[in-house]
Amino acid sequence: MKRQVVPPLKEECEDPIVITGLNNSFGSNVVHENLDLTVKRGEILGIVGGSGSGKTVLLRSILGLQKPTSGDIHLFGHRLYEGSDEKTRQIQAKTGVLFQSGALFSTLTVAENIMAPMMEFTRLSRREARAVALLKMSMAGLPLTAADLAPSELSGGMIKRTALARALALDAQLLFLDEPTAGLDPIGAAAFDTLIRELAGSLDLTVFMITHDLDSLYAICDEIAVLADRHVVEKGPVSQLEKSSHPWIHQYFHGPRGRVKK
Numbered sequence: 001m002k003r004q005v006v007p008p009l010k011e012e013c014e015d016p017i018v019i020t021g022l023n024n025s026f027g028s029n030v031v032h033e034n035l036d037l038t039v040k041r042g043e044i045l046g047i048v049g050g051s052g053s054g055k056t057v058l059l060r061s062i063l064g065l066q067k068p069t070s071g072d073i074h075l076f077g078h079r080l081y082e083g084s085d086e087k088t089r090q091i092q093a094k095t096g097v098l099f100q101s102g103a104l105f106s107t108l109t110v111a112e113n114i115m116a117p118m119m120e121f122t123r124l125s126r127r128e129a130r131a132v133a134l135l136k137m138s139m140a141g142l143p144l145t146a147a148d149l150a151p152s153e154l155s156g157g158m159i160k161r162t163a164l165a166r167a168l169a170l171d172a173q174l175l176f177l178d179e180p181t182a183g184l185d186p187i188g189a190a191a192f193d194t195l196i197r198e199l200a201g202s203l204d205l206t207v208f209m210i211t212h213d214l215d216s217l218y219a220i221c222d223e224i225a226v227l228a229d230r231h232v233v234e235k236g237p238v239s240q241l242e243k244s245s246h247p248w249i250h251q252y253f254h255g256p257r258g259r260v261k262k
């Protein structure tokens with residue numbers, strides 16, 4: 001039988017992230033100055049930049065955790081930091097976040113951690129939410145036997161997978177990943193990259209990923225945005241950035257730990 005494709009809602013046709021003229025300062029420390037960035041639907045975007053270039057501040061601004069000094073951030077066509085709490089909650093329900101440390105609730109089990117957004121944002125009963133949580137666990141490649149373990153009983157890779165399952169608990173369309181492979185061994189990191197790529201494809205996700213991991217950039221990113229000089233100096237596929245003449249980008253790809261052959 002032919003599968004019916006459900007057309008997206010009007011707002012889902014908007015670019016999921018549009019940032020224009022963003023400024024962020026802390027006292028005299030200007031972190032972002034006139035920063036523009038658009039993330040297209042279905043794109044896996046890697047964000048790179050030197051330490052202190054403002055990647056985390058940018059993520060926090062987009063997540064609504066840190067009001068920018070000035071400028072506009074639109075998620076799914078809605079301007080952040082204005083409008084009703086209800087609208088903000090609707091947008092939050094469409095986004096999932098995987099923080100670098102995993103940020104699991106230490107007093108909750110794996111399943112309860114994944115259930116947490118469902119208990120907050122949906123009317124599912126605990127029983128129903130647990131059933132969905134088990135499904136999300138298997139999507140994230142976790143054994144169901146881990147459902148009742150505490151975070152302290154998990155390996156680093158299992159913590160990441162639990163955090164990913166929780167980020168996807170509400171069928172998010174936009175996934176934010178902060179250094180998803182940090183702390184994983186190379187084999188675990190490659191497996192996690194593959195998982196993200198596969199889930200992004202099958203769930204039609206747009207992914208915004210901060211990473212220092214060159215392997216991840218090459219393996220899964222459609223495009224890369226480079227933060228330097230207080231704004232996005234270049235955005236494009238890795239093949240384009242390898243040829244960039246910007247000093248930081250050139251050093252990144254051609255320096256001692258870069259991938260481009262001399």
Ligand SMILES: Nc1ncnc2c1ncn2[C@@H]1O[C@H](COP(=O)(O)OP(=O)(O)OP(=O)(O)O)[C@@H](O)[C@H]1O
Binds near residue numbers: 026052056
């Ligand atoms: N809450 C804050 N108050 C004051 N300054 C801040 C605050 N948050 C970030 N900063 C400053 O903003 C700048 C950018 O920090 P940010 O954490 O975004 O960098 P980053 O690119 O994520 O760095 P890294 O790769 O090292 O994590 C830094 O100079 C930092 O000191």
